[in-house]
Amino acid sequence: MKNNGLTGLRLCRDCDLLVKIPSFENSPGWKQQAVCPRCGYCLEQHQPSSVLISLALVVTGLLLFLPANMLPVLSMEIMGNVRQSTVMVGALALHDEGLIVVAWLVIATAIVIPLLRLLILFYVLLAVITASMHRTAARMFRWYTHLGEWGMMEIYVLSVLISIIKLADMANVNIGYGLYCFVALMLVELIISIYLNPHALWNQLGKNHES
Amino acid sequence: MNLEYSRGIDKGLILCLDCQKICQDNEQTCPRCSSKLGRRKANSLSRSWALTLAAMILYIPANVLHIMTVSKLGDGKPETIMSGIMTLINQNMLTIAGLVFVASILVPLLKLLILFWLLLNVQLRRLASDNQIKMYRLIIWIGRWSMLDIFIISLLAGLVQYGHLGTVTAGPAAYAFASVVVLTMWAAKSFDPRLLWDVSALENNKPSIKEPDYG
Ligand SMILES: [Zn+2]
Ligand SMILES: [Zn+2]
Numbered sequence: 001m002k003n004n005g006l007t008g009l010r011l012c013r014d015c016d017l018l019v020k021i022p023s024f025e026n027s028p029g030w031k032q033q034a035v036c037p038r039c040g041y042c043l044e045q046h047q048p049s050s051v052l053i054s055l056a057l058v059v060t061g062l063l064l065f066l067p068a069n070m071l072p073v074l075s076m077e078i079m080g081n082v083r084q085s086t087v088m089v090g091a092l093a094l095h096d097e098g099l100i101v102v103a104w105l106v107i108a109t110a111i112v113i114p115l116l117r118l119l120i121l122f123y124v125l126l127a128v129i130t131a132s133m134h135r136t137a138a139r140m141f142r143w144y145t146h147l148g149e150w151g152m153m154e155i156y157v158l159s160v161l162i163s164i165i166k167l168a169d170m171a172n173v174n175i176g177y178g179l180y181c182f183v184a185l186m187l188v189e190l191i192i193s194i195y196l197n198p199h200a201l202w203n204q205l206g207k208n209h210e211s
Numbered sequence: 212m213n214l215e216y217s218r219g220i221d222k223g224l225i226l227c228l229d230c231q232k233i234c235q236d237n238e239q240t241c242p243r244c245s246s247k248l249g250r251r252k253a254n255s256l257s258r259s260w261a262l263t264l265a266a267m268i269l270y271i272p273a274n275v276l277h278i279m280t281v282s283k284l285g286d287g288k289p290e291t292i293m294s295g296i297m298t299l300i301n302q303n304m305l306t307i308a309g310l311v312f313v314a315s316i317l318v319p320l321l322k323l324l325i326l327f328w329l330l331l332n333v334q335l336r337r338l339a340s341d342n343q344i345k346m347y348r349l350i351i352w353i354g355r356w357s358m359l360d361i362f363i364i365s366l367l368a369g370l371v372q373y374g375h376l377g378t379v380t381a382g383p384a385a386y387a388f389a390s391v392v393v394l395t396m397w398a399a400k401s402f403d404p405r406l407l408w409d410v411s412a413l414e415n416n417k418p419s420i421k422e423p424d425y426g
Contacts, residue, residue, distance in 0.1 A: 090369030
């Protein structure tokens with residue numbers, strides 16, 4: 001490995017300080033952090049996470065994706081008229097009213113980007129397990145981080161809860177099975193973001209094509 | 212070895228912002244993830260200024276125009292963001308009114324002001340302080356939550372379609388508001404916090420540094 005004596009060194013992302021960090025190998029504590037002494041940015045976290053468990057989480061997420069988006073999230077009744085809504089139906093209503101870009105924004109942030117991130121992670125973890133396709137996996141893994149803040153499932157869930165309360169005085173509002181799946185999918189994504197150790201994954205992706 | 216207390220830029224090292232690999236500054240792309248390398252984010256200042264100012268301008272129509280029209284039994288009542296919140300207060304839904312107020316009015320405004328202040332700080336070569344970096348992290352973290360109102364509108368518009376019994380339609384302010392959210396998120400992403408510290412490196416060659424804290 002061409003390392004130029006850079007082992008144990010980190011550059012701070014937020015202030016460009018060159019910091020020597022300790023090896024975590026001897027410290028058993030989970031979630032121990034090495035923090036930038038100047039700006040407090042977390043340089044590295046000690047987080048032994050297993051690739052197989054991560055993969056299991058990703059597969060769970062992918063399985064939840066279809067029911068979360070096909071089943072109705074909310075249903076509402078006024079004088080015997082029942083209407084059900086999925087995430088897509090809401091976005092398409094905006095589309096029909098001419099707010100096309102806004103509709104696409106909703107579809108992207110609540111549906112497409114969360115799915116894309118799961119698929120990317122699936123591919124990257126497979127690449128790490130099979131020790132192949134590392135170059136493509138590395139290209140894709142970059143997008144995983146870039147897309148992070150644009151996936152907004154948790155915000156969507158909050159908006160559903162607010163809508164329920166807002167509509168409650170107008171009509172009978174019921175929660176659909178889609179919402180339970182959607183919340184479960186959101187929780188899986190949350191657990192993945194806490195459990196995953198991107199540093200370790202990057203190291204494994206980098207190892208092979210350097211040697 | 213006195214490597215610990217110097218900047219990467221002085222040592223000829225560049226951090227790959229995508230995979231956090233430390234690269235040599237004669238490399239064009241990161242050897243590990245092939246993303247483009249640069250000492251600082253490209254055109255960080257002009258890009259964030261342009262995006263911030265555009266968002267500031269759009270913040271006005273977002274608050275003045277109608278964001279949705281709720282009609283019950285035929286008569287429609289166009290609402291702005293603020294009048295929607297007032298309706299919620301009148302209906303005694305104070306928690307929701309508070310949430311919507313924070314997500315739709317306070318957070319975008321705070322983001323714009325903080326971005327403006329950070330850019331001004333870099334432009335005027337003000338020394339970096341803990342406050343600045345804290346504010347930067349705050350807007351990165353809370354920025355996305357402004358999408359709340361857009362999601363609520365999409366849900367209401369999708370559900371409440373009962374002809375003359377009641378409908379909800381989205382208004383033009385939704386366009387402006389969604390643009391403000393996207394533009395400010397993009398502006399915060401384009402801003403390079405290292406510029407704040409570069410100023411302090413110019414003023415003072417030895418930044419005061421505590422022992423690293425590994426706790
Ligand atoms: Zn730092
Ligand atoms: Zn890289």
